[in-house]
Amino acid sequence: MTGLAFRSLRKRAGAFVASFLSMFLGATILMGFASMLDTAGGDNVTGTAKSTLVTMASVVGGWGLLLVVFAVTSTLTLSVRQRASEMALLKSVGATPAQLGRMIVGEAAGLAVAAALLAVPPAFLVGRGLLGLLHDTDQVPGDVSYAFGPIAVSMGLGITFVSATAAALITARRATRVRVTESLMAAAVDTGRLSKKRVVFAGLFLLVAVDLAVVTSTVMHGKGSDAMATAGQADILASIGLALLSPLIIRRVTSLLAGPLRLLGATGDLAITTMRRRTGAMAAAVTPIILFTGTAVGTLFLQATENAAMDAAGLSKTAEQKGIETLNLVVIGMVVLFTAIMLVNTLVAATAHRRREFGQTRLAGATPGQVLGTVALESVVLTVTGVACGTVASVFTIVPFGIARMDSPTPDGSVWTYLAVAALAAVITGVTAWTSARRALRAPAVEAVAA
Incomplete structure (x- = not known):
């Protein structure tokens, strides 16, 4: 099964791009921030400088680790879910759950090693x-001179490998426990239970x-500003x-919007139908927006x-407070x-995985415009749901921070800041989904179904 895993990586490279990029970017972030620990170990680094470097590595790098593990798990789960029919076929010809598990973990481990090694040069630049x-x-x-040494490399390689294999074990356990008939049903309807x-x-x-x-x-x-330590997490x-x-949120939103969207005609009805069939994929897409x-x-x-x-108290920022602000900006x-x-x-x-679905929909009578309209409605639902959550x-x-710092639950800041964040989420979601859908619709419907 290990050999099958590496053959699968070679033959289905496009299907593993999302997982690879998550691991690559995650390793870059981890090694970039971990290099601050290498730098802090320099001979002439003492006192406040050493404390600042260690804080930067531990606080931001720690939250980066959590996000990386979560992202890798999410993309691996999506990849395995899209291969439900393949898993069912392997089970039907005699593959055991243990063998399937080794295949999934082998794929993840191979991706993790390649991603971490390729991430070393950009991580060096990030740290600098x-x-x-x-x-x-x-x-x-x-x-204080920059150092990119054994701490950065070992943490990048080790954490990326361990997090990827752990995520693969979780995903494999979920995918291999179900029976063949359930796997075939999952391939047809992605309920995201x-x-x-x-x-x-x-x-x-x-x-x-x-x-x-x-x-x-x-x-x-x-x-004072010490409240940031708890509020910021x-x-x-x-x-x-x-x-x-x-997945639960998407199901509730779909049920709530079923009536209003169907008023939009065939496009709205098609959007509701596909969202109910693709709850798991929709949930995976809304996660990064949240x-x-x-x-x-x-x-x-x-x-x-x-x-x-600070302005209300008439105080100027100290070096420590400037450091906290820098940390916050780096986190953002x-x-x-x-x-x-x-x-x-x-x-x-x-979206690329839906090429066959788009072909079947067009053969059933839907126009390319209606398919793109469906994708656009799905993007709107994803954006609104993700931004709301x-x-x-x-x-x-x-x-809580407003109460602790200003005795007011109303936060300071411009409404334009909030609108800018929401707009950026909408633009990324809409442009990516629409572009991917147009690319998937380039092939004739018959070829897409036969592929």
């Missing part, structure tokens, strides 16, 4: 850029987010919790509230880049 940012903001002396473990983990993430929100608004009340945890519940919106809105408004509190940049690429990967992979997740950060 981070140190340059710290130099420019006077948080680290200019004479929630497992008990997924519900439990979602509940745990949300409970921790609630706990941090309560601690921020009570224990950290009146403690709540939106990420809440976003992950809601993302884990995304993460992007929740973290970006939460962090931007948290920093705006902190700036307003990392999340925007990572989730944007994750969203593009997921939408491209999901992300906004809810951001509340776990901005409201």
